[in-house]
Amino acid sequence: xxxxxxxxxxxxxxxxxxxxxxxxxxxxxxxxxxxxxxxxxxxxxxxxxxxxxxxxxxxxxxxxxxxxxxxxxxxxxxxxxxxxxxxxxxxxxxxxxxxxxxxxxxxxxxxxx
Amino acid sequence: xxxxxxxxxxxxxxxxxxxxxxxxxxxxxxxxxxxxxxxxxxxxxxxxxxxxxxxxxxxxxxxxxxxxxxxxxxxxxxxxxxxxxxxxxxxxxxxxxxxxxxxxxxxxxxxx
Numbered sequence: 726x727x728x729x730x731x732x733x734x735x736x737x738x739x740x741x742x743x744x745x746x747x748x749x750x751x752x753x754x755x756x757x758x759x760x761x762x763x764x765x766x767x768x769x770x771x772x773x774x775x776x777x778x779x780x781x782x783x784x785x786x787x788x789x790x791x792x793x794x795x796x797x798x799x800x801x802x803x804x805x806x807x808x809x810x811x812x813x814x815x816x817x818x819x820x821x822x823x824x825x826x827x828x829x830x831x832x833x834x835x836x837x838x
Numbered sequence: 839x840x841x842x843x844x845x846x847x848x849x850x851x852x853x854x855x856x857x858x859x860x861x862x863x864x865x866x867x868x869x870x871x872x873x874x875x876x877x878x879x880x881x882x883x884x885x886x887x888x889x890x891x892x893x894x895x896x897x898x899x900x901x902x903x904x905x906x907x908x909x910x911x912x913x914x915x916x917x918x919x920x921x922x923x924x925x926x927x928x929x930x931x932x933x934x935x936x937x938x939x940x941x942x943x944x945x946x947x948x949x950x
């Protein structure tokens with residue numbers, strides 16, 4: 726597609742439920758990144774993919790967070806047993822390669838009740 | 839450690855120039871970026887500068903880099919109301935993880 730596409734754009738769920746966030750990168754982009762933006766905060770790096778592999782998972786806040794990427798394209802970020810502190814905007818970015826500038830989607834706004 | 843700092847707010851009058859400042863800590867950063875975020879939207883890449891450059895100009899945008907002081911600035915000429923947004927600077931982590939380290943963003947308000 727023309728840009729990075731994320732779905733859903735908004736998600737409201739109850740504490741304790743699992744959620745799955747999806748990212749469709751720009752076609753042909755090999756690198757994909759997930760960030761979290763909490764209210765009034767900057768962006769917190771979560772994880773990145775080169776192809777289907779994730780060399781750096783150091784930013785994932787806890788073992789409730791996981792991500793995968795299949796076919797070198799779509800990625801999903803899964804949060805299990807959600808907590809209220811997980812409420813944030815989750816942003817996905819992609820780049821042609823690891824050296825290229827990152828292009829961001831509009832994010833998924835996650836609200837945990 | 840890794841840290842990127844920006845002032846939180848800037849207010850200018852329409853037609854004036856805006857200067858948004860950023861300081862970073864890692865002198866080995868290779869690229870520095872400016873992103874714009876409008877309400878409810880993701881981050882839009884505005885421009886970026888390679889660390890061996892001092893200045894880059896792109897239409898109304900001018901980026902200045904002082905590598906000695908680890909200071910980056912974004913100047914917007916003839917600021918318009920549509921420029922009202924949050925502006926983030928970011929450095930590419932040189933540690934090999936390829937993540938960007940973002941500042942907390944500067945909220946620019948343009949007064950008509």
